[in-house]
Amino acid sequence: MESVTDTPPPAAQLDLTRLRVLAAVARTGSVTAAARELHYAQPSVSHHLARLEAEAGLPLLERVGRGVRLTEAGRLLADRAEEIIGRVEGVQRELDALAGLRAGRARLAAFPSALATLVPAAVTRLRSAHPGLGVGLVEAEPPEALAALRAGEVDVALVFEHDAPDRTERRADELAGFEVTEVLDDVVHLVTPADGAPEVAATARPATILRAVRSQTWIAGCERCRADLVGRCATAGFAPRIAYETDDYVAVQALVAAGAGVSLLPGLALRAHRHPDVRATPLPGAVRRVLALTVGAPAPPARALVSHLAAAGAA
Numbered sequence: 001m002e003s004v005t006d007t008p009p010p011a012a013q014l015d016l017t018r019l020r021v022l023a024a025v026a027r028t029g030s031v032t033a034a035a036r037e038l039h040y041a042q043p044s045v046s047h048h049l050a051r052l053e054a055e056a057g058l059p060l061l062e063r064v065g066r067g068v069r070l071t072e073a074g075r076l077l078a079d080r081a082e083e084i085i086g087r088v089e090g091v092q093r094e095l096d097a098l099a100g101l102r103a104g105r106a107r108l109a110a111f112p113s114a115l116a117t118l119v120p121a122a123v124t125r126l127r128s129a130h131p132g133l134g135v136g137l138v139e140a141e142p143p144e145a146l147a148a149l150r151a152g153e154v155d156v157a158l159v160f161e162h163d164a165p166d167r168t169e170r171r172a173d174e175l176a177g178f179e180v181t182e183v184l185d186d187v188v189h190l191v192t193p194a195d196g197a198p199e200v201a202a203t204a205r206p207a208t209i210l211r212a213v214r215s216q217t218w219i220a221g222c223e224r225c226r227a228d229l230v231g232r233c234a235t236a237g238f239a240p241r242i243a244y245e246t247d248d249y250v251a252v253q254a255l256v257a258a259g260a261g262v263s264l265l266p267g268l269a270l271r272a273h274r275h276p277d278v279r280a281t282p283l284p285g286a287v288r289r290v291l292a293l294t295v296g297a298p299a300p301p302a303r304a305l306v307s308h309l310a311a312a313g314a315a
Contacts, residue, residue: 016088018052019081020151021045022060026078030067038151052077089152089296104301105134109145110158113249114290116272118183119158121312126305133301141222141247146174149293155302157293158309160186160266162228163286178293181306184313186266188228188286191256192216194277206283207236214238217261222247229264232286253278 024034024045031049035042053060060074070078110119115137123135140148142159149157161174190209204212210233218233218240220226226245233240244255249269256263257277266288270280290313292306 014055014084015048015052016085018048018055019077019084021048022052022074022078023081023085024150025049025061025068026070026075026081037147039147039153086296104132104299105136106156106299106301106305107136107138107154108156108158108305109138109140109148109154111141111145111160112139112247113266113268113272114158114160115139117268118290118309118312121315122305122308125308125311129308130301130304133304135305142224146178146293149178149295152295155294155298156305156309158183158290159293160224160288160290162188162224162231162288175291175293178295179298181292181294181310182289183292183309184268184290185287186268186290187282188232188264188266188288189270189280189282190262191253191265191270192262192279192281193256193259194279206232206286209281209283210236211238213262214240217241217243219244219246219252219255219261219263221245221249221252221263221265225264228288232264232283249273250275 021034021038021040024037025031028034028037031045032042034040035045038045040048049061056073056077058073059071060077061068062071108119119137126133126135136154138145138148138154140157142157142161145154145157145159148154157178190213192213214233214236218229220229220240220242225247226242229240229242243261246252246255249265250273252263252265252269253273253275255261257275264283265280267282268290274280292309294302294306297303298306
């Protein structure tokens with residue numbers, strides 16, 4: 001008589017995209033934050049999580065008030081997900097390495113003033129050294145560039161951070177898990193009308209330079225730049241009266257030239273576009289650091305791009 005034995009069910013096939021979603025929920029602490037980080041619609045994140053639970057055969061999340069938290073199985077899978085994603089990306093990098101630098105493509109997200117200055121110089125250097133490599137470019141402010149890098153949508157993120165007192169703490173938090181290459185210390189300048197603004201000695205201390213225009217109307221930039229402006233003015237002993245906000249450095253200079261106010265702009269923005277009717281006074285020691293970020297050991301095209309970005313910054 002033929003014996004009959006139970007056949008174990010096939011192992012669950014865990015989808016890599018859904019593992020990325022679970023890892024993002026674990027990392028950010030909520031479905032909403034994970035959707036924002038991954039640039040997904042929230043229903044899409046919920047759908048991926050539901051499918052992942054079905055694949056795993058165990059509940060991965062549980063409701064807590066209006067939020068969620070990971071179950072024991074969810075925490076286990078989220079920890080393993082980071083490892084699995086890292087291994088898959090490592091294999092991809094090894095495959096890319098087999099092709100060397102004869103062919104391939106590096107995808108870069110960078111903020112506008114870098115796209116107008118550092119990036120063209122780096123791309124020119126890269127194409128000269130490795131004619132077979134291509135570069136894809138996306139304009140993105142640092143938060144969006146970091147999200148794109150985490151989601152695997154780009155290979156390199158070119159970002160900036162201001163030298164605020166809490167920079168070290170924020171850097172450890174925001175840049176955790178990234179490989180960081182310092183590209184440039186970008187000097188911050190006070191931008192005033194060429195005519196009619198108070199004369200300020202370029203050798204004066206930053207607080208002295210800022211106090212000379214404390215009564216002026218101010219023009220603020222992006223969220224990070226506005227915070228830097230407010231922080232520097234606070235250090236100088238006053239709160240700036242901000243009447244205009246725009247992250248367009250061309251518009252900022254046009255407003256300053258028209259006498260609408262004064263502003264702070266980094267050197268790259270002034271290199272990208274310089275209005276003839278503004279004066280730019282560097283603030284000694286005040287910089288924003290330009291950084292090239294990758295995840296883990298980058299593939300050869302991305303590694304080459306980072307190297308040439310650093311060379312362009314040094315030049």
